[in-house]
Amino acid sequence: MTVDRLLPTPEAHDLLDLTTELATRELAGKVDDFEARGEFPREILRTLGRSGLLGLPYPEADGGAGQPYEVYLQVLEILAGTWLGIAEAVSVHTLSCFPVAYYGTPEQRKMLPEMLGGELLGAYALSEPQGGSDAASLATRAVADGDDFVVNGTKAWITHGGRADFYNLFCRTGEPGARGISCLLADAATPGLLPQAPERLMGLRSSAPAQIVLEDARIPRDRLVGTENQGFAIAMSALDSGRLGIAACAVGLAQAAVDYATGYAKEREQFGRPIAEFQGLGFMLADMATQVSAARALLLAAARSKDAGRPFSIEAAKAKLFATDVAMKVTTDAVQILGGYGYSADHPVERWFREAKVLQIVEGTNQIQRLVIARSMTAG
Structure with a gap:
């Protein structure tokens, strides 16, 4: 399409x-x-x-x-x-x-x-094994020592972990909670910065994340990004934009599933005619296409707010929530339309179905997005 x-x-x-x-x-x-x-x-x-x-x-x-x-x-x-x-x-x-x-x-x-220009590939090291959605509770600690910070801890689910050339390391430099976090820019070659084996994933296997273990990793103080203890504000500001990126990925995946399922339904014949002509399947395709169009419209409305310099954090949360839920629903329906062939790796809808799930988790789970949106509605 x-x-x-x-x-x-x-x-x-x-x-x-x-x-x-x-x-x-x-x-x-x-x-x-x-x-x-x-x-x-x-x-x-x-x-x-x-x-x-x-x-x-x-x-x-x-x-x-x-x-x-x-x-x-x-x-x-x-x-x-x-x-x-x-x-x-x-x-x-x-x-x-x-x-x-x-x-x-x-x-x-x-x-x-x-x-x-892409000659240096980046990674965003915020999540931790025990932290999950509660980023403000991160435990990786950076202690000032002369001209360096000495960093110890473990980062988890780091996309490009072990492949990146630089890492944004979010570390605790002060008090517990959001106000005690700083951002350090670390080279991949930093001694003590130790990427672990990639995770074994259901989907996205060509871009599997990895844990990053930090053992007395020394990062120069001039690699502090922003001011000390400003890191949480930096992280959250970046994630507003990052959620729009994940929403766009979801829309693209869902559109591919709609296109493939539609093409299959027009060619696959049962009972003497293409299955697209059966109302039950035709209505499924119509709903799929409508949901993808709605997700794209919500995404672009949030992007235009950002481009115009208007607040867009809540709109980004809505777009991420809706678009990734749509991707999961649409890829599920695409598998159903292909029937047994949809469950076969000979058709891409099987891969898209597995990949869609992770989009509901990364850059803040969809439960967190709902929490953010609800709080904005009831605050004050």
């Missing part, structure tokens, strides 16, 4: 055409092999970076492309419709550049061209 997109500039149309071309040429023929082997597509990400797709929403003066967020999110949607692992990697890398881009010192910002 061709999506009718309202874009702000002719340049944006060209960018989406380029993304579609790259997805067809570089991604479509490789995704099944990489997913089957669980191999991280680092060179493909370099290709996307050299094509300008890893720094889209950041200023051109910093090495980015200066694109509105609504355009960047539609790029993610196109990538996710071909290979979710790639789209999620782009979203996480974009998130990982946020602290330096918005809070970094002049010296730290000198790294931005390589970050935004």
Whole structure:
């Protein structure tokens, strides 16, 4: 299905055409092999970076492309419709550049061209094994020692863990709770920064996260991003944008499932006619298409608020919640429409069904999104 997109500039149309071309040429023929082997597509990400797709929403003066967020999110949607692992990697890398881009010192910002060009791949190390959704309770501690911080602890579920070139490490430098957390920019080669084996996942096997163990890792004090104990505010500010990235991934995945199920239903015949002509299946397809369109509209409305400089945190939570729930529902229905073939790895809907689940968990579970939205409605 061709999506009718309202874009702000002719340049944006060209960018989406380029993304579609790259997805067809570089991604479509490789995704099944990489997913089957669980191999991280680092060179493909370099290709996307050299094509300008890893720094889209950041200023051109910093090495980015200066694109509105609504355009960047539609790029993610196109990538996710071909290979979710790639789209999620782009979203996480974009998130990982946020602290330096918005809070970094002049010296730290000198790294931005390589970050935004994709030569340096980033990771966002906030979650911990016991912390889960309660990020303010993180236990990884950074203790000042001369010109360094000495860091000890364990980070969990870190996308690009063991593959990244730099890590945003959120560590406790002060009192318990949100006010005692700082952000440190750590090189992957830091002694004592020890990536563990990738997690064994239900989906997204080409981009599996890993734990990062920190054992007396010494990080120079000039790698403190922002001010000491400002880290939680930095983390939450970045996650507002990151949730929009995950919502875009969900919309792309769901759109791919709708398109595939529709094509299958038009060709598959039972009782002498295509199964798409049976009202029960036709109504399922109609509901699927409507839900995806609604998710995209909610996502883009939140992005336009961000682009206009208006508050968008709650709208981002709504978009992430709705779009990822839609992706789970739509991929489930796609499997059902294909019947037994939907359960077979010979068709991509089986993979999309497994991948959709994680989108309801990452960047804040959907239960957390509901909590955030409800609190905004009842506060004051």
